Amino acid sequence: MTDALRLVDITEDHLEDVLRIRRQSFGTMASGDRDEWWKYAVKFLEDGRYVGVADGDALVAAARFWNFGQWWSGRRIPVAGVAGVVVSPEYRGRGVGSLLMRGVMRRGVEKGFPLSALYPATTVIYRHLGYEFGGSRYKYSFQSADLRRLGGKDVSIRRAGPDDAQRFLEVASRVNESRRSNGVLIWPLDEIEEWLADEDNTAFLADDGFVLYNWAGDEELSVDELIAGSEQTARALWATVGSGSSIARTVHAYLPPGDPIHLMIETEADKKAEEQRWMLRLLDAPAAIAARGFAPSAVVEVDVRIDDPDVPENSGDWHLTVADGVGELAPAEAADSMRFGPRGLAALYAGTSLNVLRGAGLAKGPATNDAALDAAFAGSASYMLDYF
Structure with a gap:
């Protein structure tokens, strides 16, 4: 490192440099994704949640963090979700990443976040900075025909749209509080509105549950979230997802390892379940x-x-x-x-x-x-x- 290295707030003038470093770190961004990335980047920097490292006048590293809520034993806590951590190749292994992350953590403290969480590209740097494994993200796969047979036909469900975003938050909050859930994120309301407005997503809402899913391939569906406050609602929502079993033969789902579906379905999930670990830190x-x-x-x-x-x-x-x-x-x-x-x-x-x-x-x-x-x-x- 040199004496010229310093922490900076990312501004819109820095974003082309951030994109360059990101391209060197993760490869070329799909052409249709640039505008979406830029839109979110501006939101982060306007709220002071985008931090960088500069060497003189040159930006050499950047990271941002989301304003999430996270459930811990049934109580919702603000958590800084760190993402987009990038360092120019010639500055790696020289302490720049640690300097950057210390700046991110300090900004999280200043903004009143008790917790920080992230998915690590490597655990080494984050463990040196006090992060440790907090939990996992689990992906299970089911045969849609098995889901279709779960029943729940006496439960009233309807298609959901952007105007239902607040209702989704209320249902999720009620269920996660009653279950004393641990680790689950709560996204900002405007993000949920965008998901429900996205024509690629399909969403249904019941009195005490909802599901959001989309196509994952020619014969595959992916459930982003299915939450239900009762057995019958869970059966109805899962059966709805599985209703197109003649076309979508497989359903992938992100679920807790103890989700009731594992006890309700007659055949077990595919044995090739996926697990992705995330890390936690107290700020x-x-x-x-x-x-x-x-x-x-x-x-x-x-x-x-x-x-x-x-x-x-x-x-x-x-x-x-x-x-x-x-x-x-x-x-x-x-x-x-x-x-x-x-x-x-x-x-x-x-x-x-x-x-x-x-x-x-x-x-x-x-x-x-x-x-x-x-x-x-x-x-x-x-x-x-x-x-x-």
Whole structure:
């Protein structure tokens, strides 16, 4: 690195340079995608969510982050979804990516995001910066004829459009809260409106559920999201997706590993299920603990020490309290504490057991409260339905 390297806010004047670096990083963008990419880039930079690194006057790296919500034990928390991380080839391996990501994390803190998440192209850089695996994105494949036989004909469903976007959010929120879901993203309302306006998508809405799907090939459909608050609604929506089984023989679906469909369908999903892992980081540890839901019956009182060199506000001695499904991380005097770095803290937050964290060297200190912490942070497997 040189002394001329500095963090900058991406402006519209930088976007041609960002496109050049992106082309060097990921290949040529399809001709029809440039306008769409530019439209989103302007949204990010206008909101101060696009950060770059410049060497003198030349832009050499850039990254942006989405303004998402994410469910943790049934409570919705703001999360900065980092995407589009690009570094010019001649600057790779020289610390530019780390400088860029520290700038992104600092901007996330400034904008009030307790959490950050991303899909890693490589885990090395992100682990050095305190990210750790938080969950996965799962893709399953079913025979559409099997889905068609699920029934649910007594459930009223209708085709959905852009005016139903708020209703989609309300249904998803109600179901994810009741299920105490972990990891699931909530997209901005305007994005959902665009999905529902896209003629390539098909969407149906019921009183307590919805489905959004599209063609994935000549004989294949892909379900982006299907959520249902009852068995009969789930059956009706899945049967609707499978209704064209004479043409679309296979249905791919992004689902949690514990989705009810796995217990409802007579034949199991294709054994070649796909899993894509994503990473999590706490940007504001006290705010992240206060916003998260916890197991209602769990009770925890434990002193912890956090060492977070890249977000020093998280570092120090803390007292963690959990009771009645609510957590608090309050400053405390130095004590014989459990000790976590940012990676261990992120993995604990995502429900990784203390036994695994200790085995990986990500948790140290007294083990007296391990069982209580496991019970507090436990829940359903954390997952995402979306790639960003």
